[in-house]
Amino acid sequence: MVSKQELRSEETKRSILAAAGELFGSRGYDAVTMRDIAKQAGCSHTTIYIYFKDKEALLHQLSMPPVQYLIEKMDGLLGQELSPDDKLKAMSLATIEFCLTNRSMYGLVFNTKAGRVDEQSPKLEINQARNKLFGKLESAVKGCLGNELPDERLLLYTRIYFFALYGVIATYTSSEESVEQLMGRLIPTFQETFEVLLIGIRSKAEGPWARTED
Amino acid sequence: MVSKQELRSEETKRSILAAAGELFGSRGYDAVTMRDIAKQAGCSHTTIYIYFKDKEALLHQLSMPPVQYLIEKMDGLLGQELSPDDKLKAMSLATIEFCLTNRSMYGLVFNTKAGRVDEQSPKLEINQARNKLFGKLESAVKGCLGNELPDERLLLYTRIYFFALYGVIATYTSSEESVEQLMGRLIPTFQETFEVLLIGIRSKAEGPWARTED
């Protein structure tokens, strides 16, 4: 049985994480102060230091779990019985939904600059996670285009697909609407976007392959 | 007639703007201090306040002209004797190059939230500029797809095109490489991206038009 104290403690920690997530997301890591977070979390700024070593630890602890979750969701979709196109679409929608839900974090995950240059480890973890995510997308694109496509072309087309996906996310990240509103309103647009990309990529992939650098 | 003093004054102002632009672009607005700017501009930090109300005024004054420039460049390209596809491609490349050159500004232009909530007017100016830009892109897309396309579809396809364009920009904005390096390395990728989009969009545009909300 958990004591009342432990419950309160967990609650406080959660509220700090929630506050930090929201603020980092909306204003950016640097622009958010510990006191801002504390205020939003409804506690003193010193309380934060009971639960997190420093501001950066907050950021780190905040960014990893959702990314892990998305990676797992991707794996789940990859393993499902769906047509390749539907798989890729589902993964794309999942990514969009994730990023709009965790608006705070997506920048951390996708923007290289998030970490300081001097500290390697936290950046590396995030970088690894991002690369994994990209790898999943690549698998899905491969499923749509077939195995004969050389790696180099696969990479190129995945990247192009990723551009559009990222563009969608970046466009709506700063919107004031809720995820539900956005998804409700825009799913057809997103579907259309995926289809446009698949048609274009397939048409290209079938033609002769000229060399293109990355 | 302008006096020697006025000339020198103009020169100082210009050097401050140049310094601020470069530094904002390379390190980001927040990470740059007034003293950094002053050092780079070769004047005292107090001098900056003679020409600019505050740091934000610097940013603002810095962001408008390049956007104007880009708009004019777009107009120029729209007016040139080129195939519709080449026009759209040229405009896309110009946009990418512009955004990577003015990295710190592009957020101001493309992210709705960038400005403080309290100040309306500067945001409006920027919003107008952004809408103008989107309008130019729409014209170019229209050129590629023909005039029979209903507005609603045109908007959808322009938006999809814009997603990819924005994705490209957002992807490389946080890179540490210089514009020159990036453009040198990635132009083929960008070209391929535009082609994929055009193929996909055209294929869609020719088919029957289902309704899609925005």
Next chain:
Amino acid sequence: MVSKQELRSEETKRSILAAAGELFGSRGYDAVTMRDIAKQAGCSHTTIYIYFKDKEALLHQLSMPPVQYLIEKMDGLLGQELSPDDKLKAMSLATIEFCLTNRSMYGLVFNTKAGRVDEQSPKLEINQARNKLFGKLESAVKGCLGNELPDERLLLYTRIYFFALYGVIATYTSSEESVEQLMGRLIPTFQETFEVLLIGIRSKAEGPWARTED
């Protein structure tokens, strides 16, 4: 009869005092945190406040007993059957060892300013203790020089002896070595110091006595 609870309570208090003493001694009062003490004492930092009003109370309660102990030790030595010189030497060594063992305390005892200005009473206690100690030293010096020496000269020579003793202590107080290391290494040096002083003082004390103010 004492209950088991009371025993445990005493034990906790003792372990807190022991921890504080060790840490104050090795790192200095200011550099030690309540949490450091609690950790070393094996209890929560809040527990300390059950037994001691605050950090300063800890220091105070910690400083008196050793001083008392030293005074008693001095008395013991004064009462022993030893040559006057050996008595003085033994007392000197005891003082040195005491001060190096209780490094953080010695300042409290020997530096007038150590206590806050506002609190009179604890300072007085310490002052009394210090004066007592000086008195013991004076007795021992008197034993070496004979009873005919006027008080004024006795005071002067005791003071001179004290200078050297204090100098030894001040020199090695800030060393990082342990008491054992220091004493093991330096006892011959200390002995030689005492002998030099006694020779010098005796030679002076036998000569004609000029007046010297304090």
Next chain:
Amino acid sequence: MVSKQELRSEETKRSILAAAGELFGSRGYDAVTMRDIAKQAGCSHTTIYIYFKDKEALLHQLSMPPVQYLIEKMDGLLGQELSPDDKLKAMSLATIEFCLTNRSMYGLVFNTKAGRVDEQSPKLEINQARNKLFGKLESAVKGCLGNELPDERLLLYTRIYFFALYGVIATYTSSEESVEQLMGRLIPTFQETFEVLLIGIRSKAEGPWARTED
């Protein structure tokens, strides 16, 4: 010609140094805050950072020049036409006077712990200075005892002499009296102290030399 501004600037810097010196001396480096210094210096605490990189820089800049001055004074005395005993006495008095004048600094110079463990350079400089000072004293002692004395014995006797000197300083450092008052009152005591030491040491130095470790 120096401008009025430059004068004011110099004045401010000086007042900061004076304030810091006084406070470091009376309360100890750690117990003094930048705001304390600023208050005493009559300026804002941020002003300090215009003139000194950080708190430690203040300490460093504060400690070196007086020490240099003392070293030079010692050299001057060593070069003068005086009997060896008078030389040593003069140097001793000079040291005492210096330390009582710069009460703030003497701890920095004589207490090894002053600097943090991690930073080598500032500590080294001070250590070098201290060693130089000790070397001067050694020369003077050598002058009194003659050249035949083995180095090891010379070191021992210098150390003993130093103990007493340091003891004098440490004793009166925490006094509230001014240097002038103290010197006026105590010079005879100091003289007597030096004489006692010289007699004792000489007597020892002429006898057979037993080995003594450091």
Next chain:
DNA sequence: AATGAATGAGAGTTCATTCAT
């Protein structure tokens, strides 16, 4: 008796900005 949770005060430091020349 004992403790985990929480906090206010305050540390060093930075920065945009104003003042006086």
Next chain:
DNA sequence: TATGAATGAACTCTCATTCAT
């Protein structure tokens, strides 16, 4: 016009201390 001097606000983070259990 231009600048060095100076500052208040605010930042991250620490610590002795109190509160609720």
